[in-house]
Amino acid sequence: MTILNRDTLAIIMVGTTHVIDMGGKNAFIHYETDDRAHMLLPDGTRFHGLWTLLDDGYRVEWKDGPAGAWKLDHTPGAIDYLDATGAVRGRIARIDFGDPQRLAA
DSSP states (O other): OEEEEHHHHHHHHEEEEEEEESSSSSEEEEEEESSEEEEOOOOOOOEEEEEEEEETTEEEEEOOOOOOOEEEEEEETEEEEEEETTTTEEEEEEEEEEETTTTTT
């Protein structure tokens, strides 16, 4: 288990969309800039908000939605999203460059 740090997160997050496997259904998070993000949940719910990198993760505040702190945990062949309690909430299925799902629109 290796929690990814700020420098690594900046490379794999800013300007990308994470496709997150949440038990057979996908969520999408587009990190548009170093402070704006957009999310589409498997049930169709959309959020837009502000995020910031921390030394060992990031914090997000969704407009009209929840706020939370997250960490990304790397193990060989996988990167998992961990919530504030350390529970795995999803696994990155792939990372797309840009915003192919048009979440920022």
